[in-house]
Amino acid sequence: MKQFILPELPYALDGLAPVLSEETLSYHYGKHHAAYINNLNGLIAGTDFENMPIEDIVARADAGPLFNNSAQAYNHTFYWYGMAPAKGGDNTPTDQVNEALKEAFGDFESFKTQFSDIAAKHFGSGWAWLVHNPRDKKLQIIKTANAETPLTQGLDPLIACDVWEHAYYIDYRNKRPDYVSVFIEKMINWDFAEMHLNRARQ
Ligand code: FE2
Numbered sequence: 020m021k022q023f024i025l026p027e028l029p030y031a032l033d034g035l036a037p038v039l040s041e042e043t044l045s046y047h048y049g050k051h052h053a054a055y056i057n058n059l060n061g062l063i064a065g066t067d068f069e070n071m072p073i074e075d076i077v078a079r080a081d082a083g084p085l086f087n088n089s090a091q092a093y094n095h096t097f098y099w100y101g102m103a104p105a106k107g108g109d110n111t112p113t114d115q116v117n118e119a120l121k122e123a124f125g126d127f128e129s130f131k132t133q134f135s136d137i138a139a140k141h142f143g144s145g146w147a148w149l150v151h152n153p154r155d156k157k158l159q160i161i162k163t164a165n166a167e168t169p170l171t172q173g174l175d176p177l178i179a180c181d182v183w184e185h186a187y188y189i190d191y192r193n194k195r196p197d198y199v200s201v202f203i204e205k206m207i208n209w210d211f212a213e214m215h216l217n218r219a220r221q
Contacts, residue, residue, distance in 0.1 A: 020064065020065075020069055021070050022060050023059055023060055023073065024056065025048075025053050025056050026096050026099070028048060028099055030103070032044045032045055032049075034104045035102060035104060035206065038202075038205055038206060039102075039187075039190060039206070040189060040190050042189050043186070043189045046185065047095075047185055048095075048099065051095070052091075052092070052095040052099075055088045055092045055095065056088075056092050059073075059076075059085075059089050059092050062089075063085070073092060074093065076089040077089045077093055078171065086166065090166040090167065090168045090170075093170070094146060094166065094179055095181070097179045098146075100208065101177075101178045101208050101211050102202075102206040102208055103206070103207075103210075103211075105206065110205050110207060111127065111209070112127065112207075112209045112212070112213075113209050113210060113213045115217075116177075116209055116212050116216060119157075119216060120158060122158070123158040123159065124158070130160075131204075134147060134149065134160050134180075134199075135200060135203055137160050137161075137162050138162070138180050138182050138199040138202075139195055139196040139199045141162045141164075141182050143165075144182070145162055145163050145164040145165055145167065145182055145183070146162065146163045146179055146180065146181060147160065147162050147180040147199075148161050148162070148163065148169050148176055148178065148179055148180070149176075149177045149178040150174040150176050150177060151174070151215075151219040152174055153173065153175060153219065154173075158177070159174070175215065175216075175218070175219035176215065177211075177216055177219075178207055178208075178211070178212050180199065180202050180203075182199070
């Protein structure tokens with residue numbers, strides 16, 4: 020029987036500190052993400068979902084525990100890999116992503132303003148995403164509630180920002196806009212976004 024495993028982080032638990040502390044990652048990755056994976060394994064055991072890729076489970080699951088746990092398992096992996104340790108200096112997009120951002124939003128600054136607005140004002144738990152829309156081939160910023168994911172809307176995710184309180188409360192308390200701001204300025208792994216943009220355009 021196939022079991023999903025918690026994917027290894029692409030950095031140490033303290034690798035995103037001081038922006039996101041080791042304590043935050045210990046809970047968020049080690050407890051929350053791990054729980055979604057464990058729950059998913061329990062839910063698919065002995066069912067037709069047992070040997071499916073996670074994207075297919077997300078696409079086929081009805082609303083409820085199977086969708087919530089599979090989508091959250093997927094979303095969190097996307098979130099971790101879409102961040103990288105801050106290098107110092109400006110964290111700017113690759114040339115290719117920058118071109119696509121300019122086409123969609125005018126310039127990088129406008130993208131940052133729109134992304135932070137959507138992420139900071141999203142009511143309740145959920146996610147903010149930079150996505151590629153295969154219908155008009157442009158980039159777009161969307162928000163999803165709770166475990167909802169761009170996969171079910173036929174959109175190609177490039178970057179995920181977790182805005183559940185568990186993502187930022189230890190480090191930023193109730194100041195979600197501060198967390199979103201450092202996420203955009205320091206944490207986004209633009210190479211990861213470019214890799215997914217290239218995949219989406221193939
Ligand atoms: Fe989370």
